[in-house]
Amino acid sequence: MAKTEKTELFLSVIETNKGIIYRIINSYCKKVEDRKDLSQEIISQLWKSFDNYIDKYKYSTWIYRIALNVAISFYRKENRRKTIATPINESMFSFSDRLENSETEFNLGFLHQFISELKDLDKALMLLYLEEKSQKEIAEIIGISETNVATKVSRIKAILKQKFLMLEK
Amino acid sequence: MEDIEIISMWKLQNEKIEQSLAINKDLLLEITNNKANSALRSLKSIKITGLILAVFYILFLGYLLSFAVSHYSPAWNYFLISVGAIFILNMKAIADYIRHLVWVNQIDYDGSITEIQQKLLRLQLSIIKHLRMMILQFPLFTTFYLSSNWFPGSVGWGYILLQTTLTGSFIAGTVWLYRKLRIENMENKVVQHFIAGSGGQSVRKAMEFYKEFEDFKMEE
Numbered sequence: 001m002a003k004t005e006k007t008e009l010f011l012s013v014i015e016t017n018k019g020i021i022y023r024i025i026n027s028y029c030k031k032v033e034d035r036k037d038l039s040q041e042i043i044s045q046l047w048k049s050f051d052n053y054i055d056k057y058k059y060s061t062w063i064y065r066i067a068l069n070v071a072i073s074f075y076r077k078e079n080r081r082k083t084i085a086t087p088i089n090e091s092m093f094s095f096s097d098r099l100e101n102s103e104t105e106f107n108l109g110f111l112h113q114f115i116s117e118l119k120d121l122d123k124a125l126m127l128l129y130l131e132e133k134s135q136k137e138i139a140e141i142i143g144i145s146e147t148n149v150a151t152k153v154s155r156i157k158a159i160l161k162q163k164f165l166m167l168e169k
Numbered sequence: 170m171e172d173i174e175i176i177s178m179w180k181l182q183n184e185k186i187e188q189s190l191a192i193n194k195d196l197l198l199e200i201t202n203n204k205a206n207s208a209l210r211s212l213k214s215i216k217i218t219g220l221i222l223a224v225f226y227i228l229f230l231g232y233l234l235s236f237a238v239s240h241y242s243p244a245w246n247y248f249l250i251s252v253g254a255i256f257i258l259n260m261k262a263i264a265d266y267i268r269h270l271v272w273v274n275q276i277d278y279d280g281s282i283t284e285i286q287q288k289l290l291r292l293q294l295s296i297i298k299h300l301r302m303m304i305l306q307f308p309l310f311t312t313f314y315l316s317s318n319w320f321p322g323s324v325g326w327g328y329i330l331l332q333t334t335l336t337g338s339f340i341a342g343t344v345w346l347y348r349k350l351r352i353e354n355m356e357n358k359v360v361q362h363f364i365a366g367s368g369g370q371s372v373r374k375a376m377e378f379y380k381e382f383e384d385f386k387m388e389e
Contacts (some may be wrong), residue, residue, distance in 0.1 A: 007201050014197060020185045027268055043200050049279045062279065069278040069285045076293060076374040094191045094231040111175065114204075120378065121385045124282060130179040143281025144386065157172065 007129075010050050014043065017063050020131075022093050024064075027115050027127055028071040038074050039092035042067045062143050064133075068124045073122075110167060115161055122156055129153050200231045216270055217257065223263050230256045245316040251313035255306045263297055286382060293375035294352060300364065308339040 014021070021042055024067055029035045045066050115126055121142070128138045138153075139146045234252055237245050272292050278285055311332075321329050346363065354360050355376045364372050 018192050045278045066278045073289050092193050119381050143283030
């Protein structure tokens with residue numbers, strides 16, 4: 001594949017799946033500066049792996065695998081921003097809309113808070129569950145058995161339900 | 170709140186995101202042209218600087234050794250054995266360091282999360298293995314200056330006692346540290362202090378994640 005053709009295809013894949021990357025970044029990073037760095041790191045790794053993309057997987061599955069792996073390992077790098085010679089100051093994403101329904105917005109805020117408090121691997125599991133990935137697909141992305149996925153998801157869901165219940169009270 | 174409500178709330182949010190999210194095309198193109206500075210690349214340059222310094226150190230030790238061999242005298246036996254062992258340990262350390270750099274370069278994040286994270290953890294925690302090997306040279310720094318012409322034959326008992334205590338305590342300290350420096354002992358304050366100078370924060374984070382990872386992999 002020619003360089004331009006490859007770049008075009010890559011840009012269109014990213015454009016189509018930008019929401020996935022955005023949601024992963026927001027779930028794993030609280031600080032705006034960290035979000036900028038992580039978005040750049042994810043896109044760089046996706047570009048690096050693009051040549052080896054195997055079409056037996058959907059693009060979304062491929063993006064989930066790479067983006068979640070990069071996000072999970074992102075926080076283990078020491079003094080990340082200090083090590084970047086020229087930290088990026090531009091944002092990869094711009095988002096300017098809010099949900100009109102205030103109750104939904106409140107509940108969503110609560111859900112995001114709950115997700116952000118989860119451990120890194122549970123967070124990945126929860127995100128994939130919310131994106132309605134099948135148990136088989138989640139098991140493939142995470143690398144654990146389908147039974148284990150089912151057990152872990154129901155455990156996290158039970159905690160979430162309990163938290164929502166307490167919130168309603 | 171029921172599952173179905175949570176999922177539909179999430180879907181509603183996703184629809185909004187898809188509609189309103191714009192991606193910075195210029196920045197995206199910069200990345201595809203490899204113009205952007207990646208955090209990983211900067212980390213690599215730090216490692217390469219460390220590697221260059223270590224090579225100079227090895228060259229210096231090699232020069233001392235070759236000088237001692239070419240001007241051999243039995244009086245230099247302590248020096249030859251001590252510096253020779255320090256040289257071998259440092260060579261092994263450099264070889265490991267290069268291997269890690271190659272690993273960092275070859276990491277492809279396209280794999281299952283447990284597989285890739287296990288690889289990364291192995292890389293981050295290999296620093297412990299590296300440190301265990303490096304501390305083995307400590308006692309050798311208390312013997313390289315001795316001469317077989319004067320030690321132990323022509324020195325007083327006081328000096329022999331002092332030297333034996335010094336080398337003995339270095340050996341004891343090294344054995345203690347060597348046994349303590351294990352993933353399982355990361356809670357130990359002395360171990361934490363020791364690791365602090367070698368990228369301790371990332372090792373600590375890797376350790377915390379290692380525990381999380383081990384728990385996560387277990388079938389429930």
